[in-house]
Amino acid sequence: MSNSKSVTPTRTKERGLERAFLILDYLCTTSEPQRPIDIATGMGAPKSSIYELVGLLTAAGLLERTDAEGRVFLGRRLHYWGLNYLKNFDITRLARPVLEWITDQTRETSQLCMLDRDKYFVSMMNEGSRPFRISAAVGERTPIPWTASGRLLLGHLSTEKILALIPPEDFTRPHGGRIDPQKYAESVHAAWNEKFFSFDSIADNFTHCFAAPVLDAEGICQSTVCIIAPKQDAMASYAHYRATLVQAGKELSRLLSSPDSEIQGLAAE
The missing domain is CATH 3.30.450.40 (GAF domain)
Structure with missing residues (x-):
């Protein structure tokens, strides 16, 4: 029982991290800003987790809001990372x-x-x-x-x-x-x-x-x-x-x- 309790939080974090990457990949593939609810629908993912992850990614600068309706797209921090990637x-x-x-x-x-x-x-x-x-x-x-x-x-x-x-x-x-x-x-x-x-x-x-x-x-x-x-x-x-x-x-x-x-x-x- 104690073993399952120690594994579950870690696995939950791994799934959250994986879904965050999938959000970035989804927006890259669609090539246009979208509302969190549209992202959730397009990915077939739970709305609550998508809203939470979009908020975290936006706070980290990996996503940016593009309009008053809450649409988001890839953030400038990704551009900064990309420039450094290209240099090396x-x-x-x-x-x-x-x-x-x-x-x-x-x-x-x-x-x-x-x-x-x-x-x-x-x-x-x-x-x-x-x-x-x-x-x-x-x-x-x-x-x-x-x-x-x-x-x-x-x-x-x-x-x-x-x-x-x-x-x-x-x-x-x-x-x-x-x-x-x-x-x-x-x-x-x-x-x-x-x-x-x-x-x-x-x-x-x-x-x-x-x-x-x-x-x-x-x-x-x-x-x-x-x-x-x-x-x-x-x-x-x-x-x-x-x-x-x-x-x-x-x-x-x-x-x-x-x-x-x-x-x-x-x-x-």
Whole structure:
């Protein structure tokens, strides 16, 4: 009996902390201020605990009220934390000149892409130099199977772990139809063997997406470099785009292992 009493308060605090993080994540995903009651409804959480946690997060500066109706959104303290994170996170500092080089070589929009748990997102983007530019929403979380990068970011996982990670609903295409989970896992491993993947985007009918891995010291793909190009140009310049992207991925991998070194492996073909 005494043992259960000592464990229960700790577990309650853990759940409260977890729910506080989920509130921040929920607001980040919705990308707009919301009232506590709307947050509770959207999260399917008890209203009383959400009101209490929103109050605590607001008092701590992690949330800020945005209007007289009590709507809240991510606070400036998170921005301060983010700035300090960027100062010490090598890949964002090192990736910018690499993305600029990709665009210089191809004229296309280049990206640095990563995973946030079971979703894909664009971390950084360098817009193409075309008169009509193709871009994507930086930071927007997207189902992994919809992306070229996902095949590489999951490449080190077994089929069982891939299928356990991806929510079943994420195998539904954005415009209807189903992606076969088993065939998807097979395509992940094939892409990992190639250390490259490209396909016609399933999010629109006009673009082709290229992705190459950026490897950490253990050889795991923690991020990718990507190109988004109009289909016709992608096919006409396929070999050049692929070679450019693979070279850029290898160079960024090298820089991450030696962050004080200069960019040296990138040269125009």
